[in-house]
Amino acid sequence: MELLIQQLVTGIATGGIYACMALAVVMIYQAIHHLNFSQGEMAMFSTFVAWQLLQWGLPYWAVLPLTVAVSFAGGMAIERLVIRPLGQAPILSHIAVFIGLFAVINSLAGFIWDFTIKPFPSPFGEGSQLGGLISNHQIGMIGVTLVVLLFLYLFFRYTRIGLAMRAAAENPASARLVGIRVGRTVALGWGMAAAIGSIAGILIAPLVFLEPNMMLSILLYGFAGAVLGGLSSPAGAVFGGFAIGVIENLAGTYIPVVGDELKLPIALLLIVTVLVFKPTGLFGRPVVQRV
Amino acid sequence: MSPLLQVSDLHASYGDFRVLHGLDFAVGQGGVTTLLGANGAGKTTTLRALCGMIRHSGRIVFEGADIAGRPTEEIVRLGIAHVPEGRGTFTGLTAEENLLCGAMARSDRGAIAADVERVYGWFPRLKERRRQQAGTLSGGEQQMLAIGRALMLRPKLMLLDEPSFGLAPLIVAELFEILRKVGEEEGVALLIVEQNAALALELADRAYLIETGCMVMSGSAAEIRDDESVRAAYLGY
Ligand SMILES: Nc1ncnc2c1ncn2[C@@H]1O[C@H](COP(=O)(O)OP(=O)(O)O)[C@@H](O)[C@H]1O
């Protein structure tokens, strides 16, 4: 029993990382209805920017908003320069571009900051709770994720621009017909996704160390969380992220063949299972349509 | 008085496929104009061209300014609301959120809440369904929602693409009665595209008839209604 509780808490703690990433994934999916494979790399790059600013001696609480702002602008710029020219190109072209972006950002980070791992500070201190089961940083990270989620919920539910973004994502043609400037809402979606990704990266870096490949497996878990919870539901994605963390930990502990090595395939298996049996995810809203 | 909308020599095509071959028509300030024609004649294409949704050439003069070639979002902002073919419902949003979307182009935010109530006044059924996901509304309710959403713009001109399509006759009669009143009381000029010619001619002051992308007849609704060839081909008596 004690072992089970231990594993649950550890799972939730790691799940916080995935939840954070899943939230960023869903955010961009809401804006463009594509899964962005380069999202993890964008977050990693933002984290390097933060690291560089810290190296230059700026205080943590100045670096955080600065990085978020830079990332927001960077996300908008990527949309403008790389995504917008694609226009209505088929989905495969988008995927090709995402993979290209992935490679470019990854090598660029390696080129500028090299591939040695770098420690990244936590604003929440070094200690831990519950007899070392969960670190202060993990608790802080979960807290921040929930705050960001709340912020997003309020933004999309109660602001005019949030409603415009939802409308534009759902039906761009109709959105134009009510005067929504769809190009701007899409750019805004990219900016917000990059900003949220940067928060995720900064929160994840103290746990996994900073290096250009830090996001590889995390993005996969983030996708798994987002798909499990439902791509149309930010709250579902966060729940999905936690659930993935817990499932991964329990499977690693209680299913002997899984161990540590097979944890990643479990995420893949989950993605496939959910897509086959419940494509909208646990909390995603199926779009009901009558004609 | 110069017309609200004056269209001359309007051409439009989908890729290499030319659909409109130089249309001339006008919509007056206020009142109802109807554009009639068989399935595939180019009615929807005409409305799409007016809103800059497809490639076109020619002159589209709205309130004295040529708007041909401007992006859709900007044309809407001039006060042209388009109720598109298929209604264009935001199915995942609630009915009320759909209405609020209709006011996206407006800058007088303070007046929007009152206008939502005004639309509910026209369509009480929408008020009952305000929190419901719009995709779950019936066809008639979605058509009301699309018209309500267009009214939220406080448009000067409203383009309606086959508002009767797929609806039961009783609902259609109700809808057209409301449209007539809306046009009069809100001072909105209506341009209605219909396959159901009898219905549209009852409502309209002026009518145009297009066949395969060419304007073949225009006149007052009464003249068109009394024309022998129109009777035979479109009214069926
Ligand atoms: N998206 C499209 N791509 C290519 N051709 C189209 C498209 N939409 C309509 N057309 C063609 O344009 C012509 C006019 O269509 P449309 O304007 O929809 O007619 P109507 O609304 O009068 O029924 C038809 O021949 C139709 O096949």
Ligand SMILES: [Mg+2]
């Ligand atoms: Mg049509």
